[in-house]
Amino acid sequence: MADIRISARAYSKIMLHAAKYPHCAINGVLLAEDIKSKDDKKGKRLYIVDAIPLFHLCLQVSPMVEIALTQIDHMASKNGLVIAGYYLGNENIRDLSYEKAGHRIADKIAENFSNACLIVVDNQRLSLNMDNIALCLSQYSEGKWKPKDRSSYCVEGNSLDTTATLLQQRVQDELVDFDNHLDDISLDWKNLHINKIVDTVMETYG
Template identity: 45%
Template sequence: MTEVNFSARAYCKIMLHAAKYPHLAVNGLLLGAKASESPTKVLDAVPLFHQCLHVTPMAEIALIQVEAKAAREGLQIIGYYAAAENFYDNSLEKAPGARIADKIAENVSGAVFGVIDNRAVSINMRYPALKVWQNRESRWSKVQRCTVEDSKNTFDAVSSLLQRGAMKELNDFDNYLDNTENDWSNAHLNRDLPQILSMY
């Protein structure tokens, strides 16, 4: 059985990114440990863009910076996530920026592609708002099981964060390109999330 597990940190950041730009398509990178594990574990997420999601010079710059920072932390880029602009487009075929995911899969065995299920992003989450595929033998196959670390508490924390508007505090790479004081790594959120999660 293929399974992909998302850490609370990764899941929170993905949901906050989608909620910050509900009227736009968004995308980002998934980070994991360098040693391949089973099930695959997504340990962190880096929000990339909410404007131009296609492979561009900005995307290449973002990939280089994220890869360097991840390597310093003992992580690597293991996948990609996206949300379509259309509320009902929740499939791999309709996911924006799929070329980035394909490029990651060329370099990473078992790369992961997460598509945000727009209909499931709410302030009362009870199951993962993600549909996940994994690259096996050069093709994307639907993952049988997508889990979230400490799911009940993580969903409660995400719901609470969404209710209080915490998505405004999340920065993606587009925000960084607008103003370099906007930290695309979201160190402030990484620091505060364990305390927020411990409240649930």
């Protein structure tokens, strides 16, 4: 069994965020349930259930980050979830790095969640057909971000088909990140309407 499982909702929202702003770097946080079992006494298995888009304009503005993380943490706690990771997409289509200043958010998350994961969008694999999983994943261990072998993480079985359908329907235009919310507070950064659309599309794939 994979150590990290990513829901179709989380995967599709990451891809929608990247597709909405193909000319910008983007980032967001990952919400997870802990999967604890007799075979997993250290709690290292994660189920990433949702992704919350943060920014596409300036990824490292500290006051805005603090506001966003505080609100997300409150919402997650109410729903029995935890901020368990960070995702990003770089401007350069071939750039899979995560060492830039704006991505220190990931280290901050890891301080509070020891098995945090970090996802980098592989822009070269992001397409309308979603033929391949368009991400690279690392996990925090022994004070470092360590790349995970592809066999150690997976996305839900219908994630690629669901995401392809959403992209072809241009659902990305409806996605709200915190930059959008700060410009117009009536816009819902929780993206509850997107969640409903994702769930509806998922049902068509059984």
